[in-house]
Amino acid sequence: MSAPSDATQSQETPAEDVELESLRERYARERDRRIRPDGTAQYRSTTGDFGYYATDPYTPRTEREPLNDTVDVLVIGGGFGGLTTGARLRQVGVESIRMMDEAGDFGGTWYWNRYPGIHCDIESYSYIPLLEEVGYVPKWRYAPGEEIRRHAVAIAETFGLYRDALFHTRATSMDWNEDEGVWEVATDRGDHMRARYVITSSGTLSRPKLPGIPGIENFRGHTFHTSRWDYGYTGGDADGGLVGLADKKVAVVGTGATGVQVIPHLGRDAEHLYVFQRTPSSVDVRDNRPTDPEWSGSLEPGWQRERMENFLSIISGEPVETDLTKDGWTATARLQRKMITGALDTSVSAEERERLDEIADARTMNRIRTRVDEVVQDPATAERLKPWYRYMCKRPCFSDHYLQTFNRPDVTLVDTADHGGITRVTEDAIVVGDTEYEVDCVVFATGFEVGISGVLSGALPVRGRDGQELLASWSRGPKTLHGFYSPGFPNLFHLGSMQNANSVNFAHILLEQAEHIAAVIEQAGKTGAEVVEPSEEATEEWVRTVRESAHDNSDFQAQCTPGYYNREGTATGGSNSYGPGPVAFHRILREWRDTRMDEVLVQRTAVSDR
Incomplete structure (x- = not known):
């Protein structure tokens, strides 16, 4: 059975039973209130x-002596971004990895959020990463938070990430030492450590x-x-x-x-x-239910990757033969492209597509209000x-x-x-x-400061080559290649949604990013490259690509009720993500790894010639 295309859905959505004008007026009144x-x-x-x-109520803080040592890789953040990066690095042979987090253990948002009733709202078989690697199938279709938190711990145990891990520790500064080719990192526990590579995955929904x-x-x-x-x-x-x-x-x-x-x-x-x-x-x-043992027993190797990619393709508007998930997210995939862009139906004009989208949206919301x-x-x-x-x-x-x-x-x-x-x-x-x-x-139950990681907020000052401050170099907007790294800041990687791609299943996005970073670091080791750093030209080209492809949803956002999606009604301009969506972006990353990875792998003595 094929998932319906946008065109098919449009034909199934007659306009005559939707009063768009009166609905727009009602939406505007409710927004203005x-x-x-x-x-x-x-x-x-x-x-x-x-x-x-914001203090930790779950794990007592343990006093320890400050560290003054060196590791190959420092991963800042113990949520799924940091965990999957650490796991993939282990798989490519990196032994000296230090994980660091302000929490008392691994888990990220699943460490902090333990309130009654907490569950994942994405199907657990696609959301929870590294299920096959750990050898686990979730007990529920939409897993409770404690099951997810324990899986985070299991990932860390499976890949030896507790070794050298530091908890209840916050990085307070990062400085690139050009002579030694390392980052010098200070923390709020008095540590002064060095790391050849630093990977920041401190999250954007943490405080x-x-x-x-x-x-x-x-x-x-x-x-x-x-x-x-x-x-x-x-x-x-x-x-x-x-x-x-x-x-x-x-x-x-x-x-x-x-x-x-x-x-x-x-x-x-x-x-x-x-x-x-x-x-x-x-x-x-929601229709949550326990996992069917017969179904889980029939799974063949590679099942999770197939399911994750199937879900992401449907949400992004890519063609698929079968919807493996069949839930509220995949049923409303068309409507989600107002926020998370992807493939668009080009068989009709942009104006007609917008009209048909608005009709489909109205029918869905009318059904929810009727419920x-x-x-x-x-x-x-x-x-x-x-x-x-x-x-x-x-x-x-x-x-x-x-x-x-x-x-x-x-x-x-x-x-x-x-x-x-x-x-x-x-x-x-x-x-x-x-x-x-x-x-x-x-x-x-008022949520988190959105998009405010330590690096982006300035709480974690980052100074690269010649003391250049990262935020100062981004004063006119972030400048990265694929969202991961910036010229002037060698061997520094960022995980997140900035200048790459996004999805409702952000754990999948982070897994793809982890695999990319691990592949780059592995190749640096194979070639003997001392520095991973994009050129100014490659960075400018990518920033221009993001800017030109980004979906401008400011009109849509301006009509929305205030919330964190539109910065309480103040958001303007387009997104900072790759417009064609995550499936297309991941395709770009794979092709880049196959043909252009050496562009960011250089010897330190050759950096000045770039």
């Missing part, structure tokens, strides 16, 4: 007086953020962020059973992907739950839970329990849109407009 003049400044960072919100609500510091009850869940206060574990809340009035602030997962547990276990919502999420059916009416018993509550925006304005959510929670008499939905959010916090209450809600505990 929520836009704030302070944009992203409405949030505050978990630093300074609020730094305790929790808080809403800048007046009076938040005056609340005398208990507070915590979902990414630092306080089971000592709530009782229970990631499966629920929050017995410590049985006599507590609890507020949860935020109804995004995290809120959708945690609210059913809070609603079930708290004496009373108040859900403070600015913008409702779109919530479709709210079907599940939520109180009409007024149901109306407040309906998402009035285009499908990819916010990350879509899937749950078979979230909407049902609002049928409980001990759960109250508080819509804050007309008040610009929560008005203020007192010593014992949250105030919206003129109404006070007395609570014992406030749980912040």
Whole structure:
């Protein structure tokens, strides 16, 4: 069976049953209710007086003596990006690898996020990397967070990445030593280490953020962020059973992907739950289920790679014969290309394609809004839970329990849109407009500072050849070859979505990046190259390619309800990714490795001649 093409889907989507003009007007009204003049400044960072919100509640910090040694490769970041890079480096024969992370163990976002109900929203057989290498098949189609965290640990154990690993350690500076051909790296633990190669994979969703609500510091009850869940206060574990809340009035602030997962547990276990919502999420059916043993027993070598590439191809609009996943993501692949670009239907004009896309989007969102009416018993509550925006304005959510929670008499939905959010916090209450809600505990499901890694934020200063600062060299925008490395900064690699490609299954993107970096370092070893560094010409060519191919979705974003996708309604301009999408980008990387890899492999004595 073939997956339907864009053209086929268009033919199945008649325009006459969709009132686009009235829908656009409703979307605009709902957007305007929520836009704030302070944009992203409405949030505050978990630093300074609020730094305790970001501390590690899971692993005690162990004192140790500072290190002053040398390794071949330093990988900054212990999430799936760092883990897959470390694993691939081991597979190509690199022995001296040091992993470093601010957390107390491996796992990245799956280390920090352990809140009740946490699951992956991408099918686990495609999302969790290196399943075949570790010898594991997930127990659930959409795996719970603890299963994913344990797999991260299993990757580290399988590939010997605990050897020389440093946890609860943050890099504070990086300086290139031209004479020795190494990076000198300082940390907040007093370390002064050297590394021939440094790979940064510190993530872009790592530091929790808080809403800048007046009076938040005056609340005398208990507070915590979902990414630092306080089971000592709530009782229970990631499966629920929050017995410590049985006599507590609890507020949860935020109804995004995290809120959708945690609210059913809070609603079930708290004496009373108040859900403070600015913008409702779109919530479709999840239909999670245990893995079929007969199916898992029939898998043949290479099954995960095939499944991952099949999913990525469908999401990117590439032709496939069969949809191996068949879930909410692949069913709405066409709509996702507003945010994650890929192959486009060129059989119609751009204007007609946009019209047909908008019709398909409206039909999907109408169905999701109809589901709210079907599940939520109180009409007024149901109306407040309906998402009035285009499908990819916010990350879509899937749950078979979230909407049902609002049928409980001990759960109250508080819509804050007309008040610009929560008005203020007192010593014992949250105030919206003129109404006070007395609570014992406030749980912040308010997400993370987006795109703020240590390197990009300046928290980790990087100085390359001749003391040149990385951020200064990027003052007019990042300058990389394929998103990985920059001239003037030898042997430094970046993982992430900058100037390469993106996808809803970002773990797959990171795996491809890890394989690319490992291949480059392996080839450097084979050829005796001392430096991996792109030329100015190659870098400029790639930056120009990204700029010319990037999909300008600013008009779409401007029409969206405010959120982290559009920087709270302030985003302008196009994306910083390769426009044709991840499948095309990965094809470019493979061809480049086959024909042009030697362009970045040089001897240090020849660098000045480039």
